[in-house]
Every structure is written in structure tokens, then in C-alpha cells.
């Protein structure tokens with residue numbers, strides 16, 4: 001899928017949160033959105049995942065404006081996008097079931113019913129529950145294949161976040177939208193997730209992520225977009241943006257000057 005922001009804006013009441021954003025994410029491409037706290041990164045991601053409608057401009061999926069479609073058609077487009085939030089939200093069940101549920105929710109009702117029938121038959125004909133291959137494959141990618149039958153409540157925060165990622169991946173989305181997926185993780189869990197993102201890219205998934213970690217953005221992105229006060233200041237290949245930023249504000253941010261008090265520094 002090619003997702004393209006075309007002069008997209010988002011505002012609530014009189015407050016403008018995003019202005020004139022133009023950005024595209026293609027298949028097999030990792031694009032990171034960086035910027036200080038409050039810049040509008042999460043809002044941009046919510047527009048990409050079709051949770052919000054732009055208040056001006058367009059966010060197109062393969063050339064189509066999903067907000068011009070019927071609800072059912074838009075839902076079908078949304079099913080092709082997987083979102084992972086900063087906090088893993090798993091429920092009390094096995095790891096495999098937590099991963100599998102993402103796929104089930106995304107299936108149309110007819111296929112869900114067929115799957116339910118198959119699982120019932122499996123329970124009667126074999127011993128114990130069966131595990132979906134796609135769920136196992138996604139768990140393999142985040143290094144948790146052997147943990148498929150563990151209770152999700154027993155996982156560490158880092159493992160839970162890896163399961164959340166596997167859940168999104170198991171739906172085989174065209175686009176993965178990740179909101180600061182490693183911000184609470186230790187270096188080992190971060191490295192595992194970064195490798196999984198890389199492998200998702202190799203399989204042709206597009207990835208759009210927000211991160212506070214500039215080293216991470218430099219490590220894993222094809223392109224980086226720098227957002228400041230709702231405006232996309234600069235977008236370009238990761239290496240170029242970090243080593244040779246074109247805008248002085250980007251230069252200040254990548255040097256670390258804009259992290260804590262951008263208003264004062266910009267005054």
C-alpha cells in the first residue's frame with residue numbers, strides 16, 4: 001500500500017495540531033517521525049491509521065481517499081493497516097491467543113464463523129487447542145515462538161510489547177503504524193523489536209513509526225520526517241537528515257538543542 005498525506009491538516013476546535021503535512025510511505029519502506037513532545041507525532045499516526053479524519057487536505061491509500069468511501073469500504077482499507085501503541089494491551093489468555101485475536105477481528109464475519117467451526121472441530125478431534133501458523137510465525141519474528149502457550153499476564157513489559165507487535169504483524173498488514181514502540185523497553189527488547197521491524201520491511205510491509213530515540217530513527221529508517229509544532233519541517237533519507245539537515249530547526253533538534261525547550265530556543 002502507498003499511504004500519502006497530501007497537505008493534510010488536523011485541528012480540534014480552534015486549535016491547529018497538524019498543518020499542511022505531505023508525506024508518503026510505500027511498501028517495504030520504514031519512515032520515522034521524530035520531533036519534540038507535543039509536536040503532533042501521535043496525531044499524525046492516528047491519521048495514518050484512519051482513526052481520525054483530516055480536517056483539511058487528504059490522506060490517500062493507494063490513491064483513494066478512504067474518507068470518501070462508505071464506512072464498510074473504509075473498514076476494509078483500515079484492516080490493511082496494523083497499529084501498535086506505546087503500551088501493550090494484552091488480555092488474560094495465552095500469548096498465542098493474544099496474537100491470533102488480531103487476525104480474527106480483521107476477518108469478515110463469514111470467515112470468522114468458519115474459523116470458529118474449525119476450532120471447535122479441532123478441539124473435539126485432537127487434544128487441546130491448536131495454534132495458528134501465522135500467529136506462530138509472527139511470534140518467531142519477535143523471538144517468542146516458544147512462549148506461545150504462556151499466560152500473557154506472566155510476560156515482562158518488553159515481552160508484552162513484542163507480543164503486541166506480533167499481533168499486528170500476524171494480520172499481514174500492508175502498513176504497520178507504530179507509536180513509540182520501544183520507548184519503555186530495555187536495550188535487548190529494543191534490539192529484538194528493531195530487528196523485527198527490519199524483517200517486516202524485508203517482507204514488503206510499509207512501516208510508519210514515531211520515536212523519541214534519534215539513534216533508533218537513524219538505525220532503522222529509510223526516511224525520516226521531522227515534525228515541529230504540527231509542521232513537517234523536513235523529510236529525507238535518514239542519513240542525510242541526520243548528517244546534513246537542510247533546515248536550521250532540524251539541525252538544532254538532531255543536536256539535542258530542541259528536546260526540552262523548543263519555544264525558548266526558537267524565540
Ligand SMILES: Nc1ncnc2c1ncn2[C@@H]1O[C@H](COP(=O)(O)OP(=O)(O)OP(=O)(O)O)[C@@H](O)[C@H]1O
Pocket residue numbers: 012015017035036037038039040041042043044
Ligand atoms: N483530541 C485533542 N484535543 C485537543 N488537543 C489535542 C488532541 N489531541 C492532541 N492534542 C494536542 O495536540 C498536540 C500534539 O499532540 P500529540 O500527542 O500528537 O503529540 P506527540 O508529538 O505525539 O507528543 P508526545 O511525544 O509527547 O507523545 C499536543 O499539544 C496535544 O495536547
